[in-house]
Amino acid sequence: MNDTRFVTPLGNDGMYILDTAAWRIVRPVMDKEKCINCGVCMGYCPVNSIYAEGKEIRISYDYCKGCGICAAECPKQAIHMEQEVK
């Protein structure tokens, strides 16, 4: 409900949203030492799971489908895909 990244309230009090995070087989992991916060991954993310908090770029795993576009397109190879552990 207090999630302010999205325009509608989500979860029990708001809209029910399809849990696309459950589709994920591999998850993107960002190496903050290599990352230069350029935002290229944010521009290419089809589900808008990469967001900016101030100047910093972060990955949200709430709805990430694990497509791997961010890892493939990162100019600094700062994102790699890791097997999802159940």
Add this chain to the structure above:
Amino acid sequence: MSYIDVLKQTQNVMTPGSSACQGCGGELILRRVMQIAGNNSVFAVPPGCMAGAGVDGWNFSNGCTAPIHITLLDNTASFMSGVSEMYQRKGRQDVNIVAIAGDGATADCGFQSLSGAAERGTKMLYVCYDNEGYMNTGYQRSSTTSLGSSTSTTPAGAAINGKEQQQKYVPLIMAMHNIEYCATASPSNMADLVAKIQKGLEASKRGFAYLHVFSPCPTGWKFAPDQSIAVARKAVAANLCPIWECDKGVFKLTPNRRPITIAEFVAGIGKFKKLTEEEIASIQSLVDERWALLEKLAAE
């Protein structure tokens, strides 16, 4: 202001959790168009992948926070003509009228209404995400499908070797309607795409604006989802999707600095697996002719 700052400052209009496939180019385009148009907009999304993924809210699982209509496959542009006219008469010129349709609803079924709205100069922005087929129903061929593509209605086999006809080039047809703004874009060049969406929205206040965006489809074209943007980039480099804009009749062609051949583009894409040498040469001559024509148009 760079495009990254634009994206940082805009809000999500489409809710998360859409059921589009992993690495969907259409969803990427839809989200960018919606977040740049903002909440003071009326959207229309005809049946197709994006409507099927639930952006119109029919599945009660997700939706969007601006008014949105699921029109019919063939009347998107005429439907929005009426909506646009109503907003003009009410004195609400600030509202963005945006239609986002696939290539089937643009080039095939919806072409008559689209052509009519363009000719009337309706004040709206029409965005076509061209994934070269009817992907929502399992990849049937459309008129923008490339030659030799193996689709469910033109399967490559003993009788035929994929689609037998060349693709129809819709953006130039739209530019010849003398509309306010017409452009092509690719998600691989996000800065250009964002700038063109902004320009298109601005032009939609004066007349009809059309944006044709190349949209790779990992599921239908059979390639890995993480290669979506790479495939779009290769399509631009191979001149299959030349980047140009036509602003009030003045053509501007973005130069292709590192051109590649069609043979390099089709490598690794499943739908082109059985392409013969002649077919590759045929597509190559089509894109070469198209590029030469665009160069001539831009030179004037």
